[in-house]
Amino acid sequence: MKRVVIALAMAGAATILATPAAAATLDDVKARGVLNCGVNGQLPGFGMPNPQGVWTGLDVDLCRAIATAIFDDPTKVKFVPLTAKDRFTALQSGDIDVLIRNTTWTLSRDTQLGLNAAGVNYYDGQGFLVPKSLKVNSALELNDAAVCVQQGTTTELNLTDYFRTNKMRLKTVTFATLDEALKAYDTGRCDAFTADASALYSVRPRLSKPDEQVVLPEIISKEPLGPYVRQGDDQWFNIVRWVLFAMLNAEELNVTQANVDEQAKSQNPEVKRLLGTEGNFGEQLGLTKDWANRIIKQVGNYGEVFERNLGEGSPLKIARGLNSLWTKGGLQYAPPIR
Amino acid sequence: MAQETRPKPVSIAYVRTAPPAQVAPPMTAHGPLRWIKENLFSSWFNGLLTLLVIALLLWIVPPLLRFLVIDAVWSGADRTACLPSQEHPEVGACWAFVREWFSFFIYGPYPVDERWRVDLFFVLLAFGTGWMLWLNAPRRDLGALFFFVALPILTVLLLRGFPLLGLPIVDTTKWGGLFVTLIVAAVGIVVSLPIGVLLALGRRSDMPAVKLVSTLFIEFVRGVPLITVLFMASVMLPLFVPPALSPDKLVRALIGIALFSSAYMAEVVRAGLQSIPKGQYEAAQALGLGYWRTLALVVLPQALTVTIPNIVNSFIALFKDTTLVFIVGIFDFLRTIEIARIDPRWATPVTSFTGYAFAALFYFVACHLMSRYARGIERRRSAAERR
16 A cells, blocks of 8 residues: 555655646647637637537637648637636646637736736727717717626726716616626617627627618727747747737738738748748747748638638628738738748 | 016116116316316315426526527527517527537537547447447347446547547547536446446455445545545646656546545445345355345345435436536536637527527436436336335
8 A cells, every 4th residue: 555655655755756847838749739829718809619519710810720730720729718717827837838828918927927918919099889870980979878788897897987087977777797788778778788809799699680780880898819828938928929920920911821822932032931832930939941831821810810700701790900901001910031 | 587487576666667867976086186186186285296396497488488489599690690670570599609619519629520539439329328228139248248348448449549440549638518518427427337336245244354445535525525536536636647658638637526526426425235134145145145245136236226316316416516627627518618609700699598498308318317317217126126
């Protein structure tokens, strides 16, 4: 009996010693043969399964892009659905390799949680939904309006801040859940409904007259959503951030899923460096030369992924807005590959 | 013979010679009217209650029927089918949406090509449960062996996969829907009864150490909400043990649920043990039975019979509690509906109601079947006692 206990204890100790610290996530992933990616299980357009059980969404496709860069196979991802509460512990404990779950990049998360945001794959922000019949064109005309909002969220806080800074009177009507707030707005208890803009678009079809609602142009808070990784593994951090940058650069250089083979013969030095026909940039990351080529061919560039999940190709029909490339008046800007 | 010799009775005008024709009892003393009077209007207060209930039913049932059946949309390709239109000004439940997502409700994100494995699991589970629940079934000892030993092993091999047999591994993050609900409930129910019995015995034991440990466990687990147990199991555990040793997310939740329901079951069984008179123990001892045989032959059969309603009560509660596993990111049946209802392809004002109505229907039918079965067992037991 005693010997069994000692053997077990030694086996346990060996396992603990064999477990690498935070470093070398890439080697772990390669050894495992699959990328563990933490996603949102139920956010249309970002991460949710379809009736056949296939995961879809902007965040989900970024997971696939990372897996493709490593394995040349977008199916080598294990999607771990996480709630807002357990997402950070799942990353800290090593249950997942990267967290891409519409997580807002903030200072305290970068400092206190031992995590780092590796970029922004969607610029979100709080907006307002109003009925067209209200004949309001700007949030600044909402003086004295009753606004439906979910209780106890930063959304509620941003709302009161915005009205106070603009010296407008506000009547908030708060509800415990988003569903209740939406229902109240639909039955006419409020003049406006506020939530993150991406959420406004996804809940709009649930209203009884979705065509008679309009999202106002003002965005009153900054919610940059992006992938998170553990601190202390710079190689892995670089891979995640540059996969995203490669997808953005590809859109900027007009390299698409359809024309990537043609573009590989291009003489444009930027395209050549992106697709690995010149230089060894992929190898510097710990990947292969054609890493970006694989991503574009099997997943697509940022614009294609956006259109498919959130834009005109999806039921959400979200305009690119802030998420347009910097060349088209948006904020999406990727440093050059060189 | 004697009658014929007797002289004919003298006819007296006021004495009937033949019985009168039978008159039916008054309307209020028999038939449906009497039933109505006795059961519904036996006093003015009961009459008032009856009227109130009828009013309530009239208020609830017709709109419900109209929503769920008459105005319901049964087929369609996307949300436009469930939106009010010219020929359909009122739209009820959007069953077309349930139809499209139905396979997801059953299998969750389980890969489509492998779903036959889940079907096979359903068949095996139904077979095993039927064998165990049908009291007159032949060879119930074999049935128990199948249910408690073969079925769990087969389930793991079948659902998780066994590459040597050509069954590719399907990770538990891809499990979901009805079959996960059934697994969680079945594990909770099957594990909690034996552990609960042991804990209850431990708590009534004369050995102080056993008693202390059992009491501490029961009181500690009962003093904490299930959500906390699940959180501890799924969030804290991986922080303490190295990743290689930490069990699968679903297994963590299963352990949490099993421990939790065992503690409750222990108290239910203890109540049954308490109700057995001391004379029964003494009589068993007088017959020369030891501790375990006293329990197995005399005490437990009586104690468990007494507690059947309470045991089933905790099973039903447990079955509904399984929905809490969603907070650790497991797609149980209710969660799959919650996911589907926000699908923008089907988003309409009625989609959420339809999803929840479907869930309510499912949980009602499942719980009702359980309580019907328990009532059947109780009747059988009480008939046996009268004999």
